[in-house]
Amino acid sequence: MDSSAIVEKYFPHLNAQQKAQFQELGNLYAEWNEKINVVSRKDIEHIYEKHILHALAIAKFQDLSGKKILDVGTGGGFPGIPLAIMFPDAHFTLVDSIGKKIKVVKAVAESLGLENVEAFHQRAEKTKGKFDFVISRAVTRMKGFIHWVIEKVHSDKPEENSGIIALKGGDLNEEMAEIKRMYQEVSISDYFSEPFFETKKIVFVPF
């Protein structure tokens, strides 16, 4: 398995607790993935690069300190769990429509002592509450996603960012042409130099 060194390379100011949590995270997913498949078997070797660091691209794009975040279709906890380690004073609600994946999320959060994570076996459409940001990776096309979450995004401070932050790959022109809203697209290779990120993007839809 690759190691948390790749996280420390791009986030040199982690405290001792965060370093320990990131170090443990790979082991926890390796163990849980034997029982419940949350990342593909071949990807577990590259979990730090392809899942953990990928999730943390959102931390490079947006400071989430103090924010309320909803991770829709979190699967085993991506991008929510790595971001919850990175932003201990932000609150994360993670939902997925598959119960056994949420079981993994809860177990991982508990093992790490993450007190800023709640996880629910729930469809996005049924999730209640208001959030500063809704985040996701690999769930559905943006048009349908906006429909699911439009009522759930709010901002107390209009001068600060709020909206959807999605991790996406490849050519997004066709998908994003379906939406009528303004959006911003950022290449993750602006932050991370590994070839894996060459085709990866962050899409921000402000609300």
Ligand SMILES: C[S@@+](CC[C@H](N)C(=O)[O-])C[C@H]1O[C@@H](n2cnc3c(N)ncnc32)[C@H](O)[C@@H]1O
């Ligand atoms: C390809 S997986 C991605 C999981 C995770 N975000 C990741 O990147 O590893 C898509 C996930 O979205 C979940 N999902 C799909 N539609 C959903 C919905 N309407 N509400 C909640 N979760 C949903 C699926 O159960 C699945 O776990």
